[in-house]
Amino acid sequence: MKYVNTGVVFQEIPDETTLSINISNCPCHCMGCHSEYLWDDVGMPLNVMSLKPMLDEYGKDVTCIAFMGGDAEPREVDILASYIKQAYPHLKTAWYSGYSDISKEIHLKNFDFIKVGPYVQRLGGLDHETTNQRLYRVEDGKNLVDITSRFWKKHNF
Amino acid sequence: MEFQNFTILKRDGSRDQFSLDKIMTAIIKAFEAVGETYSIGSISKIISHLDIKDDIKVEDIQNQVEIALMKEGYFSVAKAFMLYRQSHTEDRETLDKLNFLTAYMEAANAATGSKFDANANVEHKNIATLIGELPKSNFIRLNRRLLTDRMKKMYGKELADKYIDLLTHHFIYKNDETSIAPYCASITMYPWLIGGTTGIGGNSTAPTNLKSFCGGFVNMVFIVSSMLSGACATPEFLMYLNYFIGKEYGTDYWKNPDKVVDLSLRQRTIDKVITDCFEQIVYSINQPTGARNFQAVFWNVAYYDKYYFESLFGNFYFPDGTQPDWNSLSWLQKRFMKWFNKERTKTVLTFPVETMALLADNGECRDKEWGEFAAEMYAEGHSFFTYMSDNADSLSSCCRLRNEIQDNGFSYTLGAGGVSTGSKSVLTVNLNRCIQYAVNNGKDYKQYLEEVIDLCHKVQLAYNENLKDLQEHGMLPLFDSGYINMSRQYLTIGVNGLVEAAEFMGLEITPNEKYKEFVQGVLSIVEKLNKQYRTKDVLFNCEMIPAENVGVKHAKWDREDGYFVPRDCYNSYFYVVEDESLNIMDKFKLHGAPYIEHLTGGSALHMNLEEHLSKAQYMQLLKVAANEGCNYFTFNIPNTICNECGCIDKRYLHECPKCHSKNVDYMTRIIGYLKRVSNFSQARQEEASRRYYAGPKKMTV
Numbered sequence: 084m085k086y087v088n089t090g091v092v093f094q095e096i097p098d099e100t101t102l103s104i105n106i107s108n109c110p111c112h113c114m115g116c117h118s119e120y121l122w123d124d125v126g127m128p129l130n131v132m133s134l135k136p137m138l139d140e141y142g143k144d145v146t147c148i149a150f151m152g153g154d155a156e157p158r159e160v161d162i163l164a165s166y167i168k169q170a171y172p173h174l175k176t177a178w179y180s181g182y183s184d185i186s187k188e189i190h191l192k193n194f195d196f197i198k199v200g201p202y203v204q205r206l207g208g209l210d211h212e213t214t215n216q217r218l219y220r221v222e223d224g225k226n227l228v229d230i231t232s233r234f235w236k237k238h239n240f
Numbered sequence: 241m242e243f244q245n246f247t248i249l250k251r252d253g254s255r256d257q258f259s260l261d262k263i264m265t266a267i268i269k270a271f272e273a274v275g276e277t278y279s280i281g282s283i284s285k286i287i288s289h290l291d292i293k294d295d296i297k298v299e300d301i302q303n304q305v306e307i308a309l310m311k312e313g314y315f316s317v318a319k320a321f322m323l324y325r326q327s328h329t330e331d332r333e334t335l336d337k338l339n340f341l342t343a344y345m346e347a348a349n350a351a352t353g354s355k356f357d358a359n360a361n362v363e364h365k366n367i368a369t370l371i372g373e374l375p376k377s378n379f380i381r382l383n384r385r386l387l388t389d390r391m392k393k394m395y396g397k398e399l400a401d402k403y404i405d406l407l408t409h410h411f412i413y414k415n416d417e418t419s420i421a422p423y424c425a426s427i428t429m430y431p432w433l434i435g436g437t438t439g440i441g442g443n444s445t446a447p448t449n450l451k452s453f454c455g456g457f458v459n460m461v462f463i464v465s466s467m468l469s470g471a472c473a474t475p476e477f478l479m480y481l482n483y484f485i486g487k488e489y490g491t492d493y494w495k496n497p498d499k500v501v502d503l504s505l506r507q508r509t510i511d512k513v514i515t516d517c518f519e520q521i522v523y524s525i526n527q528p529t530g531a532r533n534f535q536a537v538f539w540n541v542a543y544y545d546k547y548y549f550e551s552l553f554g555n556f557y558f559p560d561g562t563q564p565d566w567n568s569l570s571w572l573q574k575r576f577m578k579w580f581n582k583e584r585t586k587t588v589l590t591f592p593v594e595t596m597a598l599l600a601d602n603g604e605c606r607d608k609e610w611g612e613f614a615a616e617m618y619a620e621g622h623s624f625f626t627y628m629s630d631n632a633d634s635l636s637s638c639c640r641l642r643n644e645i646q647d648n649g650f651s652y653t654l655g656a657g658g659v660s661t662g663s664k665s666v667l668t669v670n671l672n673r674c675i676q677y678a679v680n681n682g683k684d685y686k687q688y689l690e691e692v693i694d695l696c697h698k699v700q701l702a703y704n705e706n707l708k709d710l711q712e713h714g715m716l717p718l719f720d721s722g723y724i725n726m727s728r729q730y731l732t733i734g735v736n737g738l739v740e741a742a743e744f745m746g747l748e749i750t751p752n753e754k755y756k757e758f759v760q761g762v763l764s765i766v767e768k769l770n771k772q773y774r775t776k777d778v779l780f781n782c783e784m785i786p787a788e789n790v791g792v793k794h795a796k797w798d799r800e801d802g803y804f805v806p807r808d809c810y811n812s813y814f815y816v817v818e819d820e821s822l823n824i825m826d827k828f829k830l831h832g833a834p835y836i837e838h839l840t841g842g843s844a845l846h847m848n849l850e851e852h853l854s855k856a857q858y859m860q861l862l863k864v865a866a867n868e869g870c871n872y873f874t875f876n877i878p879n880t881i882c883n884e885c886g887c888i889d890k891r892y893l894h895e896c897p898k899c900h901s902k903n904v905d906y907m908t909r910i911i912g913y914l915k916r917v918s919n920f921s922q923a924r925q926e927e928a929s930r931r932y933y934a935g936p937k938k939m940t941v
Contacts, residue, residue: 089825093849098856100864144825145866 084108084159085126089114089137091145096177096196096218097233102137104129104153106160111181115204121152126182127150129159142171147195149177157186183215194226209234249297251332258292267305270321276314286312305387311713315727324615331666337374344370351789356928364534369579372533383417387888390702403699411674411692413790414699415666415734416469422707422716423732424470425662426540426637428725430655432460434559439721440464447689453484458524465529465537467718471593473540475552475637475659478576482569483558485514502721514572518579526589541592542637543573545607547599551632552658555650574613581622585888588881588907588916594624595636598864615858618875621890625844625874628866636872637661641783642842646728653654654722662724663732663841665703666698668785670794671762672737676744676803690765693733697773697780704778732783732841733766736796739811744804751829759814763838783841813845820838824849825864833869845873848908850892878906881916 085107092103103112108124116122119137127133138148157180164176177196180186185197198209200216207214212235219227244256265285271278289308292301302325309318340355347353350365354373358855361439366641384404391400406412416423434454436445439795442463446832447453457477465472485493489501493510502508528534544552546566553564583589596614598605605611605628614626636642637659647657669692697701710716711726719726738759739749747755763782770780787794791810799805807818814830822830824847831845853861858875865873880889882896883903906917917925 089823091825093857094851098854100857100860141825143867144828144860146860196472 084129084153084156085124086129086133087121087126092149092205093143095149095151095179095198096147096175097230098188099175100145101147101177102141102145103149103151104137106132106150107182108155109152110155111201113181116202118151129163131163134163134166135170138167138171142174145174147175147177149196151179152181153178154181154184154186158188161189161193165190168193191219191221191227194221196220197227199211204220246292246296248301249295251298253347255295256661258291258296260287263287263290263301263305265300266324267309267317267321270309270317270324271314273320273324274316276317282312286314291348300866304444324554326511341370341374344373350685364528366534368528368534372535379418379420383414383420386420386706387414387699387702390706391699394705395698399695399698400911402626402695403431403807406692406695410794410801411677413669413670413698413734413736413794415668415790417786419469421467421469422664422729423463423468423662424472424538424641425468425718425724426473426641426643426659427464427662427718428655428657428660429457429460429474429476429723431722432456433480433655435721437463440467440717449485450488450513450517453481454520461525462529462537463535464718464723465532465539467716470663471538471540473542473641475542475635475663476656477541477592478543478572479553479564479569481517482572483562483564485517485567485572486565489513491565491568494568494575496754497575511575514575515579517720518576519583522583522589522592523581526591535589539591539593540637541594543577543594543596543634545598545605545610546570547606548597548632548635551648552645552656555648556650556656557650562780570610577617577622577624578620581617581620584622584879585890588888589916595627596624597627597629597632597635598862599632600628600630603863603867605862605866612859615855617851618858619855621852621877621879623876623879625872625876626862626865628862628871635659636842641730642781642840642872654725660724660728662729663781663783664707664729665700665733666732666785667703667765667785668734668790669693669696669702670737670798670804671735672740672744672794673798673801673803675741675762676798679745685691686761686765690769691760692832693766693769696733697731700733700780701773701778704731727779729843730779730781733770733780733782734790735763735766735782736785736787736790736812737798737810738784739814739816740795740804740806743806743816749814749819749830750822751826756834759835760838767838767840781841782839784812784814784843785840786844812843814843817848824861828861828864828868828870828873831868831873836869836871842872845870846876847873848876850877852891864919876908878908878917881907908924 086104087107088105090103090105094102095103105118105120105121106129107126109121112122150160150163160178164178167174167176175195176193177198178189179198180193181201183200187198196218198214198216198218200214202208203215209216209218209231214231216228216231218234219230220230222228247255248258265667266286267283267286268278286305286308289311290301290304306318306321309321344353344365347365350369353365355376384407388400388404391403404569407414431439432446434446436447437443437460438445443458444456444459447456461472461474491508497511498509500507501510501513522524526536526537529537549569556564577594580589599607599616619622625636628699634642634644635658641661641663643661645658649657651657669689674689674692675685678685707716708726711719714720718724742749742755742758743760747758749755766782770782773780790906791812794809794810795805795808811817814835815827827845829848831843836843877890878892880891880893880896881887881904882899882901883905884901886897887896887898887901889897892906893904896904908917
């Protein structure tokens with residue numbers, strides 16, 4: 084599994100300050116994809132060895148680590164999330180998957196947030212009320228709570 | 241002597257064929273002016289003294305004519321010739337002014353039209369702003385003369401000449417040379433509370449009630465600002481307002497804001513009475529002011545958490561013997577912020593610039609209520625500065641000025657000691673040019689910088705002597721009346737072009753050891769000399785200046801002279817504004833403790849974001865700032881103003897949410913002030929458009 088770049092983002096996970104890790108070799112190839120640069124198997128290896136320095140550098144500054152993609156190797160994503168939960172217990176973890184169903188190789192206990200669903204241009208992304216995509220908060224390591232509506236709230240200023 | 245084939249160099253740099261006739265005519269005019277007789281022979285003899293070379297300058301020919309006239313014994317004619325030259329010089333100056341006037345009238349906005357000191361705070365271009373612009377060049381000449389005369393007395397002609405040399409070759413830049421007033425001040429209002437404005441030339445007595453406080457406050461700020469060239473901060477504003485509200489409605493007025501207290505037909509509540517006071521003061525002060533060339537005065541206020549309040553005002557006594565009350569002030573501060581944030585959706589209100597002072601401890605705000613309130617206000621889209629410190633021994637009450645509180649005590653003549661400060665004068669070092677010049681000429685750049693900065697200190701001391709002279713002649717009543725204190729005001733060494741110099745040195749502008757060492761190395765030179773020149777009467781500080789127009793000028797001049805110039809406007813930050821590879825945390829790190837430690841005068845991180853964050857996210861960022869030691873920052877999300885229907889929206893939109901027009905403008909901060917982008921000068925507008933507003937890369941994967 085490889086990643087191309089990282090970023091500090093605010094819109095992907097509500098209320099969290101998130102370090103996003105953009106994973107390549109995405110098998111979804113959604114029409115109108117905003118991140119076509121992640122379709123090919125490019126970038127640097129993503130494993131515990133490469134993850135640790137990122138966590139050491141930004142782990143105090145962010146509240147959540149989000150794996151953006153990785154549907155080709157969900158087991159790898161699960162292992163990294165489980166590592167974060169053990170070694171950096173104060174950090175939340177999130178996975179942005181492009182498939183409609185959560186992979187069987189994912190253990191919910193390793194995640195705080197999971198987003199599912201391919202991008203369908205006609206329905207729009209998470210910020211559209213018509214979207215097919217869903218963002219779940221994982222409660223007690225097993226229950227999925229749909230919090231997609233958090234993206235729809237109107238600004239009140 | 242054969243004169244026919246020479247070219248001469250004219251004043252505007254163009255070349256022209258040399259004309260003997262023109263010279264002869266000028267000489268004959270001089271003879272005729274004093275009634276001296278002449279012949280072809282005598283004129284030819286004078287001309288035979290001239291040594292004309294190709295590309296000779298007009299002035300050189302005229303100098304030679306003067307000498308030739310004197311050599312031939314025509315002294316009165318020589319004098320007439322000189323007077324003739326002088327009157328032409330004056331004509332040319334008038335012509336220059338006329339040309340400027342025409343260009344100014346045709347410029348796109350006031351900041352682009354201004355030739356000497358562009359300022360986005362001027363919204364309109366009209367006869368009043370033109371009146372302010374016209375004498376600017378004369379002020380520059382006068383200021384240079386005042387300074388060099390003083391320097392000659394203090395340090396000798398050589399150093400005075402060196403100053404002019406560095407100035408005219410853009411190694412250094414004297415800020416606000418177009419005014420002779422001291423720069424900016426954070427004042428204590430205590431003298432006004434005790435004696436009204438009489439001490440500073442006004443005619444109002446001390447405020448006695450809420451109404452006279454509000455009206456008198458506006459007048460006082462106008463008077464104070466007319467004697468400063470920069471900002472006027474009133475860090476006690478809300479504390480005094482709170483006192484007068486308490487006198488009118490009882491100190492626990494804040495517990496019953498909905499109580500009707502106005503027996504007129506309007507039946508106003510306490511809350512309405514208070515917000516009417518806010519309205520009167522804020523709208524009055526945002527008006528363009530005649531005394532300041534149609535600029536609004538630059539007005540700053542401060543909010544405090546409980547710990548700062550106790551540190552600054554714990555020993556304070558009002559004239560009636562009472563002490564300021566924290567609970568009501570805390571309520572009033574919040575009410576003012578909420579009101580101001582809402583009011584800004586109705587109209588563009590630039591002032592006051594607000595700074596919230598928070599005490600941090602181990603990465604957390606010690607006053608949890610105020611830390612949360614700061615995050616809440618940011619999340620509601622309000623734009624203000626936060627100043628965070630581990631110790632309430634320093635404060636920022638100005639748009640950027642950091643002040644080491646030297647005296648937290650209270651005195652019955654001067655009030656709270658900690659709030660009175662400011663900068664008397666700013667002299668800026670163009671680091672990019674200085675460092676490149678040294679390196680290109682095989683010099684040790686640190687040693688060269690030390691020479692330049694040492695000279696800057698001497699220039700500032702000369703300025704200080706001139707200021708003392710003004711004070712001795714009763715010209716500075718703000719000092720005499722105790723609003724500010726001569727020895728508590730800083731002489732500021734500004735820096736500009738730091739990032740660009742580092743780029744020239746091949747350094748990567750990211751949080752890395754080499755860049756950190758470079759920054760610390762350069763800024764510690766300033767700090768070392770600031771300490772060396774400090775006495776009990778003179779304080780120096782170092783500030784990364786918000787280079788609204790200096791940054792543009794330096795980039796232009798340096799490029800013209802062949803220096804490495806990576807952008808059209810030098811940064812006012814420790815990072816490259818348009819660099820998209822740096823994330824928000826990197827920017828906090830680059831304005832963190834190791835980088836800012838020598839910037840004793842402050843520098844504000846303007847964190848540019850594309851979208852508003854939630855309260856929880858701002859809470860996290862306050863934590864990050866506290867952890868990194870980034871003590872002064874604001875979040876900047878461009879607000880949208882519709883040019884068609886006037887709607888103001890706190891979000892960064894490309895279309896008006898009301899009338900859906902695409903003809904929209906944005907408000908943002910480039911210096912400390914929130915203004916329309918279209919009021920910035922041309923070059924600054926370009927910089928603003930290149931800025932990277934960190935935001936969601938995508939909402940979908």
